[in-house]
Each structure stands twice: as structure tokens, then as C-alpha cells.
Amino acid sequence: MKKILQIFILLIASIGFAQQDVTFDKANKLYNQDKYQEAIDAYKSILDAGQESASLYYNLGNANYKLSNIGPSIYYYEKALELSPGDEDVKNNLAFAQNATIDAIDVIPEGFISRTINGFTNMLSFDGWAWISVICMLLFVILFILYYTAQISSRKRLFFISSWLILAVGLMGIVFGFRQYDLIQNNQYAIIFAQETIIKSEPNLRSEEVFELHEGTKVQVTETVNDWKKIKLADGKIGWIPAADLKEL
Structure with missing residues (x-):
């Protein structure tokens, strides 16, 4: 049954x-x-x-x-x-x-090392890095077995070096995979859907207007209070926006 x-x-x-x-x-x-x-x-x-x-x-x-x-x-x-x-x-x-967006936001430049690491991290999704890690670990085991069973010294040396290189790639996959996962979990982004919205200094309509944004701008959401979202721009500016004016990714 x-x-x-x-x-x-x-x-x-x-x-x-x-x-x-x-x-x-x-x-x-x-x-x-x-x-x-x-x-x-x-x-x-x-x-x-x-x-x-x-x-x-x-x-x-x-x-x-x-x-x-x-x-x-x-x-x-x-x-x-x-x-x-x-x-x-x-x-x-x-x-x-x-x-085609209206807002021109200056991005705080990254250092060379940070830019390089982020570039590698974003080459694949979390699942992609996970698959690379699994495949590399399997290859490492196979190559290590071949190393132990090989009779010719040149082949033993080849299998030994190859196995550790594959292991290194697999460990890098784990590192980049978890970094990708961490970036997704700890960096919540959203896109402005309102044609024009006023960003406030506090989560209420009576607070001071600090700047305005337009449709299509990408922002980072750092906090939620009732129907308001606290956002941060790529240039470091922060403020509060009505939740209805954006859509979280």
C-alpha cells in the first residue's frame, strides 16, 4: 500500500x-x-x-x-x-x-583582496559549491586508493599529488559555499518598487525626511519595525522606508 x-x-x-x-x-x-x-x-x-x-x-x-x-x-x-x-x-x-534607474548611488570601493574573494564566491551558487566539494572529496578518496595500490613510483607520485590538489579544491569549495550562504543569510536586499519614495529618519510619517529614492534602486534591509524597513545604501546612507514601497529579494 x-x-x-x-x-x-x-x-x-x-x-x-x-x-x-x-x-x-x-x-x-x-x-x-x-x-x-x-x-x-x-x-x-x-x-x-x-x-x-x-x-x-x-x-x-x-x-x-x-x-x-x-x-x-x-x-x-x-x-x-x-x-x-x-x-x-x-x-x-x-x-x-x-x-534606466534615476538614482545614482556611489558604491564604496572594495579592496583588491575583498573584491577577488567576492568574485570567486559569486561564481557559483551555494548548491554549486556544495556539488564541487562533494565531487572533489569522492575523487580524493579514489586517487588516494590508487596511490596506495599503484606499483610504479611515478604513478604513486602522480596520484599522491593529484589527490591533495583535489582535496584543496574541495576544501575551497566548502569555504566559498559557506561564505555564499552567509552572504545570503546576513545580507537581505530589496528593490524599490514605488516610482518615488521618501526615506525617513525614523519609522513614522512625522519624522524628518532624509532623502528620496526611485523605482529600481537596490537597497539592503537591516531592520523591520511594524510596516517600516530600515535600509542602507551602497554609499552608506541609512533611513526608514514604508515596507509597501519595496520588495525583498
Whole structure:
């Protein structure tokens, strides 16, 4: 009975995935016919069903960009990058969308070492680094066994050196994977969706206005109080914004 139930669940899941594939193809056709809003609605129906992918977010970003929805387009490109950090198409389209934003925010420059480490960290997602670590550990075990069983000294030396190099790569994968995970957990970002919003010094409407932001600007969310979010910009400015004016990634 338990086995029949498992087969039934798998069958239902496969039908659901097939239906989402049909919807995705339909949305792509609508996009190619310049029916961008209808395409967006179709893509979102897939998200509402609990499915997500880098290509789905990428296509949503493209459709919103075509309608000049700068905030949503940047949001979905950023979501696509979370799932596929090394995708050059997503990076290029995100750059185009960011060029359409109003706010020009100076980014505090990173040092060479920090920039290099962050560059390596963002080459892959957390899952990608995890897979590299697992594969390297398996290869390390295989090469070490070959080292012990090899009879020829040159082969023993080759297997020994190769095994430790593979182990080093695997350990680096673990380090970069956990760093990627830590960056995601401890750095909550959001995209401004309001066309224009006033940033306050405190989480209430009576507080002082410190600056204003516009649609599409990326901010870091550091605190939440009721319906207000405390944000920090890349240039170090901080303030409070109504939660309804942004969407967290």
C-alpha cells in the first residue's frame, strides 16, 4: 500500500511538472508575440504553483523590461542571478535595466583582496559549491586508493599529488559555499518598487525626511519595525522606508 501511494505521489508530481512546462512554453509564445503582460501573467502562474528557475525569473525580467517596469525587471533579474550567479545574459540585461534607474548611488570601493574573494564566491551558487566539494572529496578518496595500490613510483607520485590538489579544491569549495550562504543569510536586499519614495529618519510619517529614492534602486534591509524597513545604501546612507514601497529579494 505504501509503495502504491509513493507511485501515486510521483505520478501527480510528474503531471504537475508537465503542466508547468506547457505553461512556460505558452508564456514564451506570448512574449514572442509582443504580448508582454499576458506573458508575465503566465510566468507568474508558474511561480504561484511553487516552481522557480533562473530561466523563469530571467524571462519575467525581460517581459517587465519591455513594458518599462524597471523595478520588477531588476527584481527578477536579481532573483535569476541568485539561482545562476555566473549567467552572463542575466548580468548584461540587469546592467541595462539598472542604467534606466534615476538614482545614482556611489558604491564604496572594495579592496583588491575583498573584491577577488567576492568574485570567486559569486561564481557559483551555494548548491554549486556544495556539488564541487562533494565531487572533489569522492575523487580524493579514489586517487588516494590508487596511490596506495599503484606499483610504479611515478604513478604513486602522480596520484599522491593529484589527490591533495583535489582535496584543496574541495576544501575551497566548502569555504566559498559557506561564505555564499552567509552572504545570503546576513545580507537581505530589496528593490524599490514605488516610482518615488521618501526615506525617513525614523519609522513614522512625522519624522524628518532624509532623502528620496526611485523605482529600481537596490537597497539592503537591516531592520523591520511594524510596516517600516530600515535600509542602507551602497554609499552608506541609512533611513526608514514604508515596507509597501519595496520588495525583498
